[in-house]
Amino acid sequence: xxxxxxxxxxxxxxxxxxxxxxxxxxxxxxxxxxxxxxxxxxxxxxxxxxxxxxxxxxxxxxxxxxxxxxxxxxxxxxxxxxxxxxxxxxxxxxxxxxxxxxxxxxxxxxxxxxxxxxxxxxxxxxxxxxxxxxxxxxxxxxxxxxxxxxxxxxxxxxxxxxxxxxxxxxxxxxxxxxxxxxxxxxxxxxxxxxxxxxxxxxxxxxxxxxxxxxxxxxxxxxxxxxxxxxxxxxxxxxxxxxxxxxxxxxxxxxxxxxxxxxxxxxxxxxxxxxxxxxxxxxxxxxxxxxxxxxxxxxxxxxxxxxxxxxxxxxxxxxxxxxxxxxxxxxxxxxxxxxxxxxxxxxxxxxxxxxxxxxxxxxxxxxxxxxxxxxxxxxxxxxxxxxxxxxxxxxxxxxxxxxxxxxxxxxxxxxxxxxxxxxxxxxxxxxxxxxxxxxxxxxxxxxxxxxxxxxxxxxxxxxxxxxxxxxxxxxxxxxxxxxxxxxxxxxxxxxxxxxxxxxxxxxxxxxxxxxxxxxxxxxxxxxxxxxxxxxxxxxxxxxxxxxxxxxxxxxxxxxxxxxxxxxxxxxxxxxxxxxxxxxxxxxxxxxxxxxx
Numbered sequence: 281x282x283x284x285x286x287x288x289x290x291x292x293x294x295x296x297x298x299x300x301x302x303x304x305x306x307x308x309x310x311x312x313x314x315x316x317x318x319x320x321x322x323x324x325x326x327x328x329x330x331x332x333x334x335x336x337x338x339x340x341x342x343x344x345x346x347x348x349x350x351x352x353x354x355x356x357x358x359x360x361x362x363x364x365x366x367x368x369x370x371x372x373x374x375x376x377x378x379x380x381x382x383x384x385x386x387x388x389x390x391x392x393x394x395x396x397x398x399x400x401x402x403x404x405x406x407x408x409x410x411x412x413x414x415x416x417x418x419x420x421x422x423x424x425x426x427x428x429x430x431x432x433x434x435x436x437x438x439x440x441x442x443x444x445x446x447x448x449x450x451x452x453x454x455x456x457x458x459x460x461x462x463x464x465x466x467x468x469x470x471x472x473x474x475x476x477x478x479x480x481x482x483x484x485x486x487x488x489x490x491x492x493x494x495x496x497x498x499x500x501x502x503x504x505x506x507x508x509x510x511x512x513x514x515x516x517x518x519x520x521x522x523x524x525x526x527x528x529x530x531x532x533x534x535x536x537x538x539x540x541x542x543x544x545x546x547x548x549x550x551x552x553x554x555x556x557x558x559x560x561x562x563x564x565x566x567x568x569x570x571x572x573x574x575x576x577x578x579x580x581x582x583x584x585x586x587x588x589x590x591x592x593x594x595x596x597x598x599x600x601x602x603x604x605x606x607x608x609x610x611x612x613x614x615x616x617x618x619x620x621x622x623x624x625x626x627x628x629x630x631x632x633x634x635x636x637x638x639x640x641x642x643x644x645x646x647x648x649x650x651x652x653x654x655x656x657x658x659x660x661x662x663x664x665x666x667x668x669x670x671x672x673x674x675x676x677x678x679x680x681x682x683x684x685x686x687x688x689x690x691x692x693x694x695x696x697x698x699x700x701x702x703x704x705x706x707x708x709x710x711x712x713x714x715x716x717x718x719x720x721x722x723x724x725x726x727x728x729x730x731x732x733x734x735x736x737x738x739x740x741x742x743x744x745x746x747x748x749x750x751x752x753x754x755x756x757x758x759x760x761x762x763x764x765x766x767x768x769x770x771x772x773x774x775x776x777x778x779x780x781x782x783x784x785x786x787x788x789x790x791x792x793x794x795x796x797x798x799x800x801x802x803x804x805x806x807x808x809x810x811x812x813x814x815x816x817x818x819x820x821x822x823x824x825x826x827x828x829x830x831x832x833x834x835x836x837x838x839x840x841x842x843x844x845x846x847x848x849x850x851x852x853x854x855x856x857x858x859x860x861x862x863x864x865x866x867x868x869x870x871x872x873x874x875x
Contacts, residue, residue, distance in 0.1 A: 305378035310613070312373070313382075316342050317612035330465055332675050333707050335612055339619020340700065344370045351379065351620055374620060386617035387577065389610040390680060394578040395563035396602060397463065397492065398585025399595050409479070412657035413486035419653035420487065420671050421459050421494045424645035428455025431641055435634045439694040445506060452502035453685045454638075457699060458645045459495045462675025462707065463488045469670060469710065471786055472834045473718055474726035480663040483654065484670055491671070496582060497522075499684055500575035506688040518574040525569050525580065529587035533562070538589045547593025548810075551601055559588065559598060576684050611676065618679040621686065622700045626693045635698055642702050646672040665717040673710040678703040731839065734829040735779075735847050742825065744774030746849045748868070749819075750781055750840055752856035754811040756873070761815050763873045764853045769822055778826040779847055780816045782808050783836040805830050841866040 316338040324334030344351055347369040374382070429451035432441065441450050466488050467476070475481040504518035541558050545551075563581045570580020588594070627635075650668030659667065682699040685691040691699070747768055751760040761780075768776040784804040812828035819826035833839040841862040844852060852863045852870045860870045 302377045305375055306381050309374055309378055309382060312342055313612050313616040328711060329708055333704060335615045336676065336700065336703055339615040340622055342616060343620040343622060345624040382613060382617055386614040389614040390578040391563060391567040391581040392606055392610060394582040395585040396599055396606065398582040399588055399598060409482050409486060412483050413490065415657050416483060416487040416650065416653040417490035420646055420650050421491050423649045424458035425455030425498055427641045427645045428458050431638055434637065439631065439692055440634060442689055442692050445690050449502050449505040449690060452498055452505060453690050456495050456499040456502060457678055457681045458642050459498060460674055460677045460681060461488050461491050461671050462673045462677045463492050465673050465675045466670045469714055473714065473723055478726065480659055480666060483657065483659065484667045496579050499681060500579050502690065503576050503684065503688055504574050506690055521573045522575045525573060526583050529583050534587045534589055542589055542591055542594065545591055545594055547597065551597040556601055615676060618683055622696045623693055624697055627697055631694060635701065638698050639702060639705060642706060643672055662717050662719055666714055669710055669713040669717060672706050674703045674706045730831045730833065731843050731846055734831050738827050739825055742774055742777055745776045745851055746847060747776055748779050748781060748844045748849045748852040750852060750854045750859055752859065756855040757811055757815040759873050760853050760855055761818055763871060765822055767871060769824060776824060778819050778824055780812050780826060780828045781843065782812060782830055783833050783839055784808050785836045786834050804832050837862040844868055
């Protein structure tokens, strides 16, 4: 038998590449990742799905599932590398040394991403409806974690549970996966549906803000358990160190940042490179602390982000500087790393029962439990269903659990695929179900509240023309006002009235970070009014009635047209072609200005 095995051909192990070739492979891989992420992500945006779904699928499509072969990763031993299947393209495109760099970049992505999520999960979400928020948050965390242990008891075969991992560790991993909620995606949808300021929105976002650190505490427990071989004293030590680190951040680091780093911060000025460098260094050091403690670097970065002083405008300024790079470059790399380690070819018919049960646990553990908890705190049925559906959305956060578990050999190839399916299914079902359960009249009521609130205190009609002046940005305001003065103030007849307005939209990176900040909406509106006000004052100085109004909206063009209609405007002066079209459709005479 041994002679027979010795005669069998063994695929060559991955060879070491010269340094220059490693750089070439890395650059080529990054180009493939970014191009595929933009193409597939863009296609999913076109069909009304979050970009993250397309980017998850893009990561899978450029991996072994389609390209064939078996990826050689830094985690496998030298003997295992000899068994790497060289028949596919995956190792030709992503050789070991190149993938090792991508893997490290993926870890760095988690550090910065979780720093931004920590920055975004601000304590203000826990104020106001504390009992309701806490009830929902604990329900949609504790019950899903318990379901993780139930699934582990039902499906304990080698395809579901790696060897060497205790049942307790595996239960925590599965529990974290079922409990996780994509907080940024949830917040984004609530903003797009104009529900963020409603009682339902307050409970949902506040609960998700608590679920996020609770889930990472569960994951940290799994990591500590795995690295401590399940010894209670080792786990307790690591978690005690984590609590100590959090206390250090909130009670020592936070006051120091407030006093020495952020004392001169001005929300009206660009964020200084000095402040950004200190915060990035803090995120990296937080990640280092989390890694050394044994709770993973992403937990350390998250804790540091949450401890940053909540100065008005600071969070938005940091995310404005970082979110584009994180969303456009780093996140696709992370999703590619996850996709390259996810091989759908391992799926077999025998796995179908386990997949269906796990998906059922995921959906019931969040949607059904979220519905029941929301009803228990007084929300009506449609609102409770909306909360449950939003809590059920996993986004890329489920892949974070998979990546972390993979770093201590806590996940099998089959469970990686099941996690990827869970991320895709629960995220794709979110938008259509929210549309199903959230009454359109509730959305329209919030829209009317924004518009009517902005024009409620304006002067009564004078009988003259009512003119909306809508410069699309601050640099266009002067030209738009000059055009309005020339066209309307020199004419005979009743004095015209002017409404100077610009409606800021939502952050384009909201599927990942930046969807919800303490001062996000307030700062956007305040900054907009900061340049609309002088424009209105210039018209007033010329003898006209002029007011400046602004509010944030997910649909700037449509809401501008409705604002003009509700104000009974007759004319408009605009600098943007899309806004001109919307106002013309609303029946206004539009004068477009080239700014």
